[in-house]
Amino acid sequence: xxxxxxxxxxxxxxxxxxCPVFQKAWSPEKEVAGAELLITALGVYEARINGKRVGEYIxxxxxxxxxxxxxxxxxDVTELLKAENELSVLVGKGWYSSSMPGWMMTEDRIRRAAxxxxxxxxxxxxxxxxxxxVIATDKxxxxxxxxxxxxxxxxxxxxxxxxxxxKWAETAEFEGPWETLIPQEGEEIRxxxxxxxxxxxxxxxxETVVDFGQEVTGYVEFHVNAKAGDTVKIxxxxxxxxxxxxxxxxxxxxxxxxxxxxKDGVQTWHPVLTFYGFRYIKLVEFPGKAAAEQFxxxxxxxxxxxxxxxxxxxxxxxxxxxxxxxxxxDNFLDxxxxxxQRDERLGWTGDAQVFIKxxxxxxxxxxxxxxxxxxxxAEQRADGAVGHVIPNFLPDEGPSAxxxxxxxxxxxxxYLTYGDKEILAEQFESMKRxxxxxxxxxxxxxxxxxxxxxxxxxxxxxxxGSYKGSSREDFxxxxxxxxxxxxxVKAGKLxxxxxxxxxxxxxxxxxxxxxxxxxxxxQTEYILAIWFELAEDLQxxxxxxxxxxxxxxxxxxxxxxxxxxILPVLSKYDHTDLAYTLLLRKEYPSWLYSVEKGATxxxxxxxxxxxxxxxxxxxxNSFNHYAYGSVADWVYEVAAGINVVxxxxxxxxxxxxxxxxxxxEWLEASIRTRKGLVSSRWTWQEDxxxxxxxxxxxxxxxxxxxxxxxxxxxxxxxx
Numbered sequence: 001x002x003x004x005x006x007x008x009x010x011x012x013x014x015x016x017x018x019c020p021v022f023q024k025a026w027s028p029e030k031e032v033a034g035a036e037l038l039i040t041a042l043g044v045y046e047a048r049i050n051g052k053r054v055g056e057y058i059x060x061x062x063x064x065x066x067x068x069x070x071x072x073x074x075x076d077v078t079e080l081l082k083a084e085n086e087l088s089v090l091v092g093k094g095w096y097s098s099s100m101p102g103w104m105m106t107e108d109r110i111r112r113a114a115x116x117x118x119x120x121x122x123x124x125x126x127x128x129x130x131x132x133x134v135i136a137t138d139k140x141x142x143x144x145x146x147x148x149x150x151x152x153x154x155x156x157x158x159x160x161x162x163x164x165x166x167k168w169a170e171t172a173e174f175e176g177p178w179e180t181l182i183p184q185e186g187e188e189i190r191x192x193x194x195x196x197x198x199x200x201x202x203x204x205x206x207e208t209v210v211d212f213g214q215e216v217t218g219y220v221e222f223h224v225n226a227k228a229g230d231t232v233k234i235x236x237x238x239x240x241x242x243x244x245x246x247x248x249x250x251x252x253x254x255x256x257x258x259x260x261x262x263k264d265g266v267q268t269w270h271p272v273l274t275f276y277g278f279r280y281i282k283l284v285e286f287p288g289k290a291a292a293e294q295f296x297x298x299x300x301x302x303x304x305x306x307x308x309x310x311x312x313x314x315x316x317x318x319x320x321x322x323x324x325x326x327x328x329x330d331n332f333l334d335x336x337x338x339x340x341q342r343d344e345r346l347g348w349t350g351d352a353q354v355f356i357k358x359x360x361x362x363x364x365x366x367x368x369x370x371x372x373x374x375x376x377x378a379e380q381r382a383d384g385a386v387g388h389v390i391p392n393f394l395p396d397e398g399p400s401a402x403x404x405x406x407x408x409x410x411x412x413x414x415y416l417t418y419g420d421k422e423i424l425a426e427q428f429e430s431m432k433r434x435x436x437x438x439x440x441x442x443x444x445x446x447x448x449x450x451x452x453x454x455x456x457x458x459x460x461x462x463x464x465g466s467y468k469g470s471s472r473e474d475f476x477x478x479x480x481x482x483x484x485x486x487x488x489v490k491a492g493k494l495x496x497x498x499x500x501x502x503x504x505x506x507x508x509x510x511x512x513x514x515x516x517x518x519x520x521x522x523q524t525e526y527i528l529a530i531w532f533e534l535a536e537d538l539q540x541x542x543x544x545x546x547x548x549x550x551x552x553x554x555x556x557x558x559x560x561x562x563x564x565x566i567l568p569v570l571s572k573y574d575h576t577d578l579a580y581t582l583l584l585r586k587e588y589p590s591w592l593y594s595v596e597k598g599a600t601x602x603x604x605x606x607x608x609x610x611x612x613x614x615x616x617x618x619x620x621n622s623f624n625h626y627a628y629g630s631v632a633d634w635v636y637e638v639a640a641g642i643n644v645v646x647x648x649x650x651x652x653x654x655x656x657x658x659x660x661x662x663x664x665e666w667l668e669a670s671i672r673t674r675k676g677l678v679s680s681r682w683t684w685q686e687d688x689x690x691x692x693x694x695x696x697x698x699x700x701x702x703x704x705x706x707x708x709x710x711x712x713x714x715x716x717x718x719x
Contacts, residue, residue, distance in 0.1 A: 006136035008176030040072035043117035044094030092273030102343025142168035186371030218300035221270035226262035236278035277341030313665035327626035350403035384437030401477035419650020446512035448477035459559030524562030542573030640669030
């Protein structure tokens, strides 16, 4: 732990909802050779030196399990220094003291919302003569009210550009956290893309609405020529209602509003210490006649490198691929959140684990997930239980199967995608504690029974009034008990740990599972029994699953638990034709149903907008929920055939076995791996298929059952 010379500071007088700005002025007496700013906050901050923003990090210091781990940042600020200098820092509530989650009032929520923000900073100046000076936060700093009169994660931001501070006040030192401080670990959140407004129109209800044509997470930047005191008031929404009017009832209690009081003249502004999820904005108040060119959506997300690409001959599928990538960007804002818009925006573990494979192919998520998994381990209860959300803003809830199993599934996938054995070592104790928790919590030895779970959440076979699907909760829990134990055993063997007793445990779980559940009642039960290799006759079970799907009208009846594995299971056991049928289906329920309805991201519900044009509900109806985008990993691995080899992770060796379908003219996928670019494209040319393969590693290429071992390079095959 580094030694800090700074003190934690906050305003002496409580400013209420107004965001404080802290200020320190100084003049160097010697020639400066270099300068570095170390800074963090309880809350979120924006730092400026001489009016210029320090770094590109938005919503710094990010979102971690604050009471266990608080990141600080280091910036080279040499070029910002002058003969006379002013360092100013805005601090807002951010995730730290916002009232989250918004849909339920708990003692923990009340406690967190009451936490006061604070600032810690040191400016290290090195002079050309070798001497150093540290300008550190302490009670000598000034503080005052900023032009940000309110800022909060759910409700938005209120800014008064006409406000002028009349005087500075004194700061107060306080005993803030020290042992929890860690250097920046995750990716920085940044302004990553800009989306120009596509149109502006008046709805049947007489509302002025701006459409950006794409749902984004971030904020609106606008420019306007106004008089001092004029007001801009904007509301955010994802979709229009059946009549074409502005709609955001599905945001629930989140106000998601922007209020800006103008100064005189032409001005450009966007929120500073919050974010929104939106495609549409409603101009409740706006000076003059608004035009589309006055509005830009700034997409804000973690600074991940794009590594994957998916394209094909079908326009609907290409839109689906775009929706998957945008859903990931919009929900990978420092934490893998469920949604970016309503009064939730939490790091749900179930969503994270079902999508992690696709996520790690689409973008380089190694640094992103490592930081989040460290938070998961830090938030794990003493008995090994893992929360529904990480950081854990629902600490009173018990663990659920398939959600808490992120503790084992996510590290294992990071190992496979990146060859990262270190993350297995870092998370090994967490994985063990999770398996041990189940072992100690179950009512029936070698199964997981008696718990409370989400089941096959939003399963389409759910009885009326239930969100959980019809699959048996103990069945799902016991299947994931087996799966997590198997992954822990694999990790232990790779790390040279003694996991012999867990191998025995795993075999006992499988044996007990087969005796207890000899028959499967739902699509999801079949899928889990097959994918986790719990069924005694895997091919027979897969054939029965295929028949069940056809009996159900060749459509899915699955929810969050079954859907990620349905296409992989079908393809692995010779039902790829049916897998394509499900992928290409346009009617409800299907991936392309939402595309047909105009979606630009993945929906939480297959029928968020129902066939009759009405909404599924206002209670729980996000139009930007990335979990079902997990279908992308099937496109990479089966349709395009790009597979990592488990005993040579990180694409050290690659198995490429594309599976084409005549309903598409062509399909291509690529992943920029740690070894280089791997790509696969197939094209129908009359009654033959041309396969074009590029691989950076030794690979096994399988075309129509014929196997070729190839060195790094590009190859063409005919099928």
